[in-house]
Structures are given as C-alpha cells and as structure tokens.
Amino acid sequence: MKFLITNDDGIDSKGLYALAQVVTELGFEAVVAAPSKNMSGVSASLMPFDDHDRVAVEEVEIPDLEGIQSFSVGAPPALIVMLSMLGGFGEPPDMVASGVNLGPNTGRSTLFSGTIAAVKTAARFDRSGIAVSINYHPSVDTYEHWETAKEMTAQPIQWLTSAPKSTMLNLNIPNKPVKEVLGFLQADLAHIGRVQTVITSKDSTGIDIELEPCNDPVHEGTDSALLEKGYATATTLEPFKEADVDLPTEKWG
Helix, strand or coil: CEEEEECCCCCCCHHHHHHHHHHHHCCCEEEEEEECCCCCCCCCCCCCCCECCECCEEEECCHHHCCCCEEEECCCHHHHHHHHHCCECECCCCEEEEEEEECCCCHHHHHHCHHHHHHHHHHHCCCEEEEEEECCCCCCCCCCCHHHHHHHHHHHHHHHCCCCCCCEEEEEECCCCHHHCCCEEECECCCCCCEEEEEEEEECCEEEEEEEECCCCCCCCEHHHHHHHCCEEEEEECCCCCCCCCCCHHHCC
C-alpha cells in the first residue's frame, strides 16, 4: 500500500518528516510531495505558485528520509494531492497522510486548513486520508514533540487502511511527552478553532495581521476543549454533502 505524504507547512517541516517516518516504519510505501514554501491557511487552493499552466517540481534528498522519494512542489497541498492521483509522482497513492501540522486544526477553522484540504482532495478521488496536527503555540511553546505525534499516529494509520474508502480522519495531538497525554477521544468539531486572525495595525497601504490563540469558551466534548485538557482527539469528516435546506426555487423564475 502506497501513501502520499504531504503538508501545508512546506518541504522543510520536521513534522512532514515525522509523518513519513511513521508510515514507512509501519511497513507501507511512501512518496513525499510537499509545497516548496509554507502554505498554511490556503484551504483547497489549486493555484500553482508561478505559472497557471505549469507546476515546478524538484526531486530532493532529505537526510531524515533516506530512501524515500521526495519532491519539492510549487503548489499548495490540494493541488499536490490532485497531481499525485493523476500520476505526477509515480503510481497514484492508495492513501494520503497530511501533516504533521505545527499548530492545531480544530473546530470550524478546519475550513481554512491546507492540511485538511489534502485529505478532502483525496476523498474526491475515492482515497482515504489522515490529517495530523500537534497543539503547538509559538507564543507559549519552545519545543515540538514530534515523537509524541509519531507514536500516537501509528494505530490510527493502521485503522485507516481498512476503513471505508474516502474516509477522512483528523487528529490533533497534545504538544507534550506521550506519557502526559491523557489518551485518545473521538470528538465533534468545536464551533471555533483555537487560533484566530487579528489586525495589529492598518494604514492607507495595507493591513498587518497575525495569528494568536483564541481564548473564547468552547463546548465540552469538542475537539478544541478536549485538546486543551490534554487529550488527543480524533474526528471523522464528511467530504461532500449538500445542506438540508428547502429552497423556494419555484419563486425564482
């Protein structure tokens, strides 16, 4: 079974390497294809970086991923997944693993996540995918616990390989030693995420923005609430579904 490993943090991310390592340590084949630069928050963009009709691709050697074919790609993760399904990086993969994202992907903010968009795109091609993130906040954390993410992702990856096709699994892992994690819990999406965009200043030529932790209260039992308590969370997502709304189309002509 072949996995595509991608992310939205870029080809230089240690989280990407951690995810590729756990996949291969489980005995699966892996190919790495990730953006050539950080593309956090691009959602499901399909726009190449430099040329609308050509995607720049460079095969690279990554010391931490010896023996794993790896590509630096001038495209966001959703487009990378699409290209992989079309044979852009060899035989199309059977599964997609996206991450490990440096920062949580919880609540409704998953709408904007390039990490999540990768597995949504996989579902479009009837492939299952797993998105993995650690609850890292640069304003308070000084160390990334990639080993915790690796250890806690192994069993969900194994589960995914026998799950129904187009399954989308979103994991959020506490950024702490594995012995301090309280365990895994299935969780609903919170109504908000745990980071938010704020305007820091503006003038006639532009607006300055930055991300900061969101401290608004969240509902008990949701992914955001459980993650903050020290649990790892697992949430299955629906790929494509219309809203259950009766429209008055007979009045629209």
